[in-house]
Each structure stands twice: as structure tokens, then as C-alpha cells.
Amino acid sequence: MPEQLAFAMEVFLNGLMAGVLYALVALGFVLIYKASGIFNFAQGVMALFAAMTLVGIQNGQVPFAHLINAIFGTHVHTFGWNVPSVFALIFTVIVMILLAWAVQRFVFRHLVGQEPIILFMATIGLAYFLEGFADLMWNSEIKKLDFCMTANTCLPQGINLAIDEFTFNAFGYGFFIDNLDITATIVAGILVAALIAFSQYTKQGRAMRAVADDHQAALSVGISLNFIWVLVWSLAGFVALVAGIMWGAKSGVQFSLSLIALKALPVLMLGGFTSIPGAIVGGLIIGVGEKLFEFWVGPLVGGATENWFAYVLALLFLVFRPQGLFGEKIIERV
Amino acid sequence: MKMKLATMAVTAVMAAAPAMADLVFPSLSYRTGPYAAGGIPFADGYADYFTLLNERDGGIGGVPTRLLECETGYNTEKGVECYESTKGEGALVYQPLSTGITYQLIPKTTADGIPMHTMGYGRTSAANGKVFSHTFNYPGTYWNGASGAVNYLLAENGGDLNGHKIALVYHNSAYGKEPIRTLEELQKKHGFELSLLPVDHPGQEQKSQWLQIRREKPDTVLMWGWGVMNQVAIQEAANIRFPMENFIGIWWSGAEHDVLSAGDKANGYKALTFHNVGRDFPIFADIQKYVVDTGKAAGAGDQIGNVLYNRGMYAAMLAAEAAKTAQEIHGTADITAAQMRDGMEALEITEEKMAGLGMPNFGPSFSVSCENHGGPGLVGVTQWDAANQTWSLISEFAETDMEVIGALIAEDSGSYASENNIAERCN
Structure with missing residues (x-):
């Protein structure tokens, strides 16, 4: 096999894997937009907050330690224990549910019936608040994320040797595929299947879809909007936690995690704001598209094409399908 | 009533007087945002050194120092706002801590007559003191x-x-x-x-x-x-x-x-x-005693000895030594920004001086001149030991290729001078 073709195949596979990571972020946006029509600008910050909370609990960090020390003149930083990842995950999910409740109770309940742009602005405010709150609660140091289900089963990182060996035997060039990306793909697959099963086969899931279709009609049959919105924000919080773990394992848990939302925007534009499969397919197209473009065209134009090319690709799709690949086409008759 | 007014006036003057006599060192820091993890230790090191001078030595030349911290978030616009809002407080020298902010402040600081120190960042050709009168980037670019x-x-x-x-x-x-x-x-x-x-x-x-x-x-x-x-x-x-x-x-x-x-x-x-790493320097004992243990540390005291803490502390030490030089040159302890600039241009850092400050072999020995604001450009190499979680200096501070760099500096600063109609100094 020609060397360039083997390289291109490797880039293609890595693009697919990167696309899954983008889709993980985009999923959170889709869930909230689908159920409430809110474009949640704070989704990236939620990923940061969730990951910081997870690591903070794992490391036995005292929340708001700097604040406590400044007020009371103490020097407390940790409780002196470590919490196993699984329990830390459960506690973090509880924190994200509490956050969802607080967001609904203190922000969006007061904004029912407002224009979408007002709701969007509220999420911008929420993003800034959460950024500061996360720093205050867990401090702004970069934290190493070691997520282990058991003592010997941690999130793997580095080259997958089996793929490297197989492709070397088959093509004469061993492909690099990161074990973390493979894990993220499996987790994303399970997550999407679970979300689809939840929305199709559970009472709450069906209620969520009813609210997404028509708030008024859902209210008229006795569905609690407040409950559904807390549920949706909780699910988005859980998705944010998963995205935060996968991205945080790469770079450490730090403020920049909140910027992963930028990677989700072209995915949403391409896949549509209301479709879970759209987020996945959109992520894969963006991931593969930007990586192959960088591989072939990047060297000719000085490189660093990925950020802008993702948006160009999304815009090209929008020219032909303004609602995105899987978005709902809304026809308003007058 | 007159007595009361007179008392109030005297009290106000007395309260204002020490503030006027302070040596003001602005710190354009970034403790928030995506780069906070790097900004916090530097800002802590910079602040703690001045606190140490106040607590241990009563300031510089008997005049207390005052740190004026302003949060930039590593954002150029905010950095310029910080400069504008603090320059009127008697600022002696700015450390913008960002190449973007540096580029914006070069013409402003020159016009306002306030020196700027961009240690290991910023516009490299500012090393040419003949063109950049108020910008210094010693000891390296x-x-x-x-x-x-x-x-x-x-x-x-x-x-x-x-x-x-x-x-x-x-x-x-x-x-x-x-x-x-x-x-x-x-x-x-x-x-x-x-x-x-x-x-x-x-x-x-x-x-x-x-x-x-x-x-x-x-x-x-x-x-x-x-x-x-x-x-x-x-x-x-x-x-x-x-x-x-x-x-x-x-x-x-x-x-x-x-x-x-x-x-x-x-x-x-x-x-x-361009400076040493680690905690193995006598100055840290003083910082612990006079700053951390007295509850006056800028942060939680957990950054001491980290690479960027050391860099912030080193920047503060160079600023303080330049202030001392300015005091000696002008024969006054209460120096102005213009006098501080003169001190920076005449700064001489020797191993003996650093050892006396509790920082032996902390950085290279060098001197600044009217022509050369960039120092000697000596560069060392450090290596990370993951097991002990420490950085170690694994080379000497070695000379760099000034033949190549000097030509590039002359070319770039020459363009800047002609674009901005700047006449060369130091002739």
C-alpha cells in the first residue's frame, strides 16, 4: 500500500475518534435545546465544573478551602482521604443533579415564557458564574485526572499496540490509535444507546419528548415542566461529566476544559440542534473532515486549519440544509 | 470647629503622606481564566518578594514598597485598562506578563516615561536600547x-x-x-x-x-x-x-x-x-519566616519554590535591585519612574550580589547598558524528574549566538525606529 494512503487511513481513523469526543460535548447541548429550546452556552463550563468536582472529591479536597482559610485564618486544604473513582462519580452525579435543580429553581423558573435570546443570555451569565464558582470551590490549579473503576482498571492512554501491530502486518505501517479515544468511543456508544432507550421506553423519557414537542400540550396532560427541565439539565450535567472526564484525562482538569464547547458548535450546526444521532454523525463528519483537510491541505497553507475548517464545513452544509443534517425542518404557514 | 477641621486636615495629610512616599510596583497579574495556573505562582512570587522586603528590611532604602495588583486575565484589552488605571499612582515599572499587552504598552510607556520590564517575553528587538528607551527585556529573550x-x-x-x-x-x-x-x-x-x-x-x-x-x-x-x-x-x-x-x-x-x-x-x-529552579536557596527561609508564617503570603504559600513562583520572585528581585541602583544614582530614596528607568539601565547583577540576597547562582551575572536592554541572553536547560516531581538545572547558563540574534535585533528595531520616527539614543 502506498505510504500516503496508509497515512491518510490513520488520519481518517483518528478523525473518527476525535469526532466522537466532539459529539460527547455536543450531546449536552442537544439534550437541553431539544427539551427546552435553550441554547446552553454554559455546557462547556458544566463539563469543567463536573470534572473539577469529580477530581476534588477523589482527592479529598475541602471545597471552598481558600475562602474558609481567608475568613477563619485556618490552613485546611484536604480531608486527608481519597475517595474511589466510582463513589466520586456517584457523588459528582448528585452534585450535578443539585446544580440542575438550582439552575431551574433560581434562573429558568423565573424566565418561563421569555424570548429565546433572553434564555440564551441567562446561560451566558450562568457560564460566568459557574467559572468563578468552580474556581472558588476547587481552586484553579491544574489537576491530574486518574479515573479507575477498580485498582487495575483505569482510563487507558497511549498507543493501542494491537492495532499498531495489526496494521503494521497488513499495510507495512502501524497506525496510532489512542486507547483513550477507543474508550471514549465505547462510552459514547453506550451513552447514546442509554439516552435513546431512556427517551423511548421510560415514562420520564416519553414525558421529556412530549415537552420537547409541545410545552402547552404536555402541561395540559399533567406533565410537570419543572421536573422535566430538572431532569434534562441533570442528564446534560451527566453528559458534561463524561465529556469532562474524557477531555480532562488528556489535558488535566483545568479552566480550558470550558473551551471545548467551541468544538461542539460546528458539530451542532452540521448535525442539527435537536437530534442525538445528528450530534454523533455531525461529530464524526467534523472530526474526519478537519483531520483530512489538515493532512492534505494544511502543509500547503501553513497548518493550523482545524479550528476554522470545522466552521467552514458546517457552513457549507448549512447552505444546503439550514436545519442541519438531522434537524427538524420547521415550516410556518401564514 | 476650626480646631476640628485643622485636626482632620493634619490627619488626612499624615494618612496621605506615607502613600506618596511608597515605591509603587504594579503587578499586572492573571489569577483567573485559562492561564491562571501559570499566572498565580508568578504573581505570588512577585508579591511575596516585596512583602519580604517590607517586613524584613523596611522596604527599599527605607521606603516601603506598595504592590498594585490588577487582574488582566491574560487579556490584552484588560491589560491596557490596568495600565491606564494604575499609572497615575506613581508606578515605577510595569511587568505586563503578556507579549500582546507588551506590544500595546511599548508606545504608551515610552510616552508616559514609565519603564517596562518584559523578562523572557514581549518584543525581542526591544533589547536594542538605542531605539526602545523605556522597554527592558533582560536577562534573555x-x-x-x-x-x-x-x-x-x-x-x-x-x-x-x-x-x-x-x-x-x-x-x-x-x-x-x-x-x-x-x-x-x-x-x-x-x-x-x-x-x-x-x-x-x-x-x-x-x-x-x-x-x-x-x-x-x-x-x-x-x-x-x-x-x-x-x-x-x-x-x-x-x-x-x-x-x-x-x-x-x-x-x-x-x-x-x-x-x-x-x-x-x-x-x-x-x-x-534563564533562572534557577527549586527551593534550595536561603531566601526561602526568610520568605517562610517573614511572609508565610506571618500570614502575609500572597497566596496559600503552596507555590513557593515552583518554577513560576521563582520567576516572579526573580522579576521582583531585579526590579528591587534596579530601584536600589536608581536610589544610589539620584541620591534619593523616594524615586520617580524616570529615575527608576535610569536605575534599570545601570543595573548590574553579580553573583556576589545574588548570594548576598540569599539567591546564590539563581541567575546569570549581567549588566544592562544604554545600548543593551536585553542582557547577556544566557540560557540554561532544566529537566523534569517525575519520580521526585522536581525540575533540575542540567546545564550552565550558556551563551547564545549573538552574531545571528544581534543582526535580527538590529533589523527589527531599525524598522520600528523608521516607522515611528525614533532617533537613536546612546550616541
Whole structure:
């Protein structure tokens, strides 16, 4: 096999894997937009907050330690224990549910019936608040994320040797595929299947879809909007936690995690704001598209094409399908 | 009533008087935002040194220092706002801590007559004091960094880099592009191959760049990164099993937080430096006694001895020594910004002086002159020991190729002078 073709195949596979990571972020946006029509600008910050909370609990960090020390003149930083990842995950999910409740109770309940742009602005405010709150609660140091289900089963990182060996035997060039990306793909697959099963086969899931279709009609049959919105924000919080773990394992848990939302925007534009499969397919197209473009065209134009090319690709799709690949086409008759 | 008014007036004058006599050192810090992890230790080191001088020595030359901290978030617009809002407080010297802010402040500080110190960042050609009267970038610049890396590789490869492949992974910004011209000139001189791999802000996704490195198999990877770009690059290098001892970052890519998230895999990673690292200096005992133990530390006291804390402390020490020099030159303890500039231009740092300050071998000995605001440009190399979680200086502070760098500085500063109608000084 020609060397360039083997390289291109490797880039293609890595693009697919990167696309899954983008889709993980985009999923959170889709869930909230689908159920409430809110474009949640704070989704990236939620990923940061969730990951910081997870690591903070794992490391036995005292929340708001700097604040406590400044007020009371103490020097407390940790409780002196470590919490196993699984329990830390459960506690973090509880924190994200509490956050969802607080967001609904203190922000969006007061904004029912407002224009979408007002709701969007509220999420911008929420993003800034959460950024500061996360720093205050867990401090702004970069934290190493070691997520282990058991003592010997941690999130793997580095080259997958089996793929490297197989492709070397088959093509004469061993492909690099990161074990973390493979894990993220499996987790994303399970997550999407679970979300689809939840929305199709559970009472709450069906209620969520009813609210997404028509708030008024859902209210008229006795569905609690407040409950559904807390549920949706909780699910988005859980998705944010998963995205935060996968991205945080790469770079450490730090403020920049909140910027992963930028990677989700072209995915949403391409896949549509209301479709879970759209987020996945959109992520894969963006991931593969930007990586192959960088591989072939990047060297000719000085490189660093990925950020802008993702948006160009999304815009090209929008020219032909303004609602995105899987978005709902809304026809308003007058 | 008159008595009351007189008492109030005297009290007000008495309250205002010490503030007027303070030596004001603004700190344009960034404790929030995506780069806070790097900004906090530097700001802590800078603040703690001045606190130490106040608590231990009663200030500089008997005049207390006053730190004026302003949060920039590493944002150029906010940095300029910080400058505008603090310059009227009697600011003696600015450390903008950002190349973007530096570029904006060069004309402003020159017009306002306030010196600016951009240590290891900013506009490299500001080393030419004939053109840049109020900007100083001693003891080293990015171009010294690029040359220092090449010199280190020359030493490691028996003085021959012919056919040696170097890949530069850089932040796709003015900062990241700084070493390119120097490396291209050195490439002509030494015959190595250079490939350029830009990474867009913030640098969270670098798969394409590292796949390319894996395909092209460079002998050495140099990195001009900042923020999350550093951590991701080191992790990706570990993922593709690139030998860490052949991976060298600039001094802004070589702090503890850059390597800790990659764990043991970061072992052996190298970074350039223009000052020493670690806690093994007598000054830290004083900082502990006079600053931390008295509850006056700028942060939680947990950053002391970290690379960027040391850098902040070093910057403060150089500022304080320049202030002392200014006091000596002008025969007054209560110096102005103009006098501070004179002190910076006449600054002389010797090993004896550093040892006396509790910082033996902390940085190179050097002197500043009217012509040379960039210092000697000596560059050292540090290496990360993941097991002990420590950086160690593994080389001397070595000379860089001033023949190449000097020509580039003359060219760039010459263009700046002609664009801005600046007449050369120091004649």
C-alpha cells in the first residue's frame, strides 16, 4: 500500500475518534435545546465544573478551602482521604443533579415564557458564574485526572499496540490509535444507546419528548415542566461529566476544559440542534473532515486549519440544509 | 470647629503622606481564566518578594514598597485598562506578563516615561536600547531561547547538526511565532532541517500535529506553548512514545503544572530557563519566616519554590535591585519612574550580589547598558524528574549566538525606529 494512503487511513481513523469526543460535548447541548429550546452556552463550563468536582472529591479536597482559610485564618486544604473513582462519580452525579435543580429553581423558573435570546443570555451569565464558582470551590490549579473503576482498571492512554501491530502486518505501517479515544468511543456508544432507550421506553423519557414537542400540550396532560427541565439539565450535567472526564484525562482538569464547547458548535450546526444521532454523525463528519483537510491541505497553507475548517464545513452544509443534517425542518404557514 | 477641621486636615495629610512616599510596583497579574495556573505562582512570587522586603528590611532604602495588583486575565484589552488605571499612582515599572499587552504598552510607556520590564517575553528587538528607551527585556529573550536550544543540541550532538531534524510545535500566535525567524537563520548556519507545526488556541486538540511528528520522526521537538497547549503536547508526545529527553520547551512550557498531568510519562522532558529552579536557596527561609508564617503570603504559600513562583520572585528581585541602583544614582530614596528607568539601565547583577540576597547562582551575572536592554541572553536547560516531581538545572547558563540574534535585533528595531520616527539614543 502506498505510504500516503496508509497515512491518510490513520488520519481518517483518528478523525473518527476525535469526532466522537466532539459529539460527547455536543450531546449536552442537544439534550437541553431539544427539551427546552435553550441554547446552553454554559455546557462547556458544566463539563469543567463536573470534572473539577469529580477530581476534588477523589482527592479529598475541602471545597471552598481558600475562602474558609481567608475568613477563619485556618490552613485546611484536604480531608486527608481519597475517595474511589466510582463513589466520586456517584457523588459528582448528585452534585450535578443539585446544580440542575438550582439552575431551574433560581434562573429558568423565573424566565418561563421569555424570548429565546433572553434564555440564551441567562446561560451566558450562568457560564460566568459557574467559572468563578468552580474556581472558588476547587481552586484553579491544574489537576491530574486518574479515573479507575477498580485498582487495575483505569482510563487507558497511549498507543493501542494491537492495532499498531495489526496494521503494521497488513499495510507495512502501524497506525496510532489512542486507547483513550477507543474508550471514549465505547462510552459514547453506550451513552447514546442509554439516552435513546431512556427517551423511548421510560415514562420520564416519553414525558421529556412530549415537552420537547409541545410545552402547552404536555402541561395540559399533567406533565410537570419543572421536573422535566430538572431532569434534562441533570442528564446534560451527566453528559458534561463524561465529556469532562474524557477531555480532562488528556489535558488535566483545568479552566480550558470550558473551551471545548467551541468544538461542539460546528458539530451542532452540521448535525442539527435537536437530534442525538445528528450530534454523533455531525461529530464524526467534523472530526474526519478537519483531520483530512489538515493532512492534505494544511502543509500547503501553513497548518493550523482545524479550528476554522470545522466552521467552514458546517457552513457549507448549512447552505444546503439550514436545519442541519438531522434537524427538524420547521415550516410556518401564514 | 476650626480646631476640628485643622485636626482632620493634619490627619488626612499624615494618612496621605506615607502613600506618596511608597515605591509603587504594579503587578499586572492573571489569577483567573485559562492561564491562571501559570499566572498565580508568578504573581505570588512577585508579591511575596516585596512583602519580604517590607517586613524584613523596611522596604527599599527605607521606603516601603506598595504592590498594585490588577487582574488582566491574560487579556490584552484588560491589560491596557490596568495600565491606564494604575499609572497615575506613581508606578515605577510595569511587568505586563503578556507579549500582546507588551506590544500595546511599548508606545504608551515610552510616552508616559514609565519603564517596562518584559523578562523572557514581549518584543525581542526591544533589547536594542538605542531605539526602545523605556522597554527592558533582560536577562534573555525568545531569540536567545531559540539559539540556546540549538546550542544545547549542538553540544549534545558533537557540534554537528547537519541532517538533524527539528520540529517546532508552536502556539499559533505572535508569541509562538517569535522563534521562527531565528531558527530559520540558525538552520542556514548549522544545516539542520526545520519543520513548523502551528497549534491553534487554546491547544486542546493536537492529534494532527503529533501524528505528523510520528510520521516524520524528527530527532528533536521544540515547543513554544502556553496554557493547556503544554499539557496536551506533553501527553501526546508520551502517547506516541516520543523520547522525552528529545523534547524541549521554552521557559513558558516548563513549569510543574505542565508536566504533572502526564504523570510518569513526562519523565525526562526538558525546558529552557534563564533562572534557577527549586527551593534550595536561603531566601526561602526568610520568605517562610517573614511572609508565610506571618500570614502575609500572597497566596496559600503552596507555590513557593515552583518554577513560576521563582520567576516572579526573580522579576521582583531585579526590579528591587534596579530601584536600589536608581536610589544610589539620584541620591534619593523616594524615586520617580524616570529615575527608576535610569536605575534599570545601570543595573548590574553579580553573583556576589545574588548570594548576598540569599539567591546564590539563581541567575546569570549581567549588566544592562544604554545600548543593551536585553542582557547577556544566557540560557540554561532544566529537566523534569517525575519520580521526585522536581525540575533540575542540567546545564550552565550558556551563551547564545549573538552574531545571528544581534543582526535580527538590529533589523527589527531599525524598522520600528523608521516607522515611528525614533532617533537613536546612546550616541
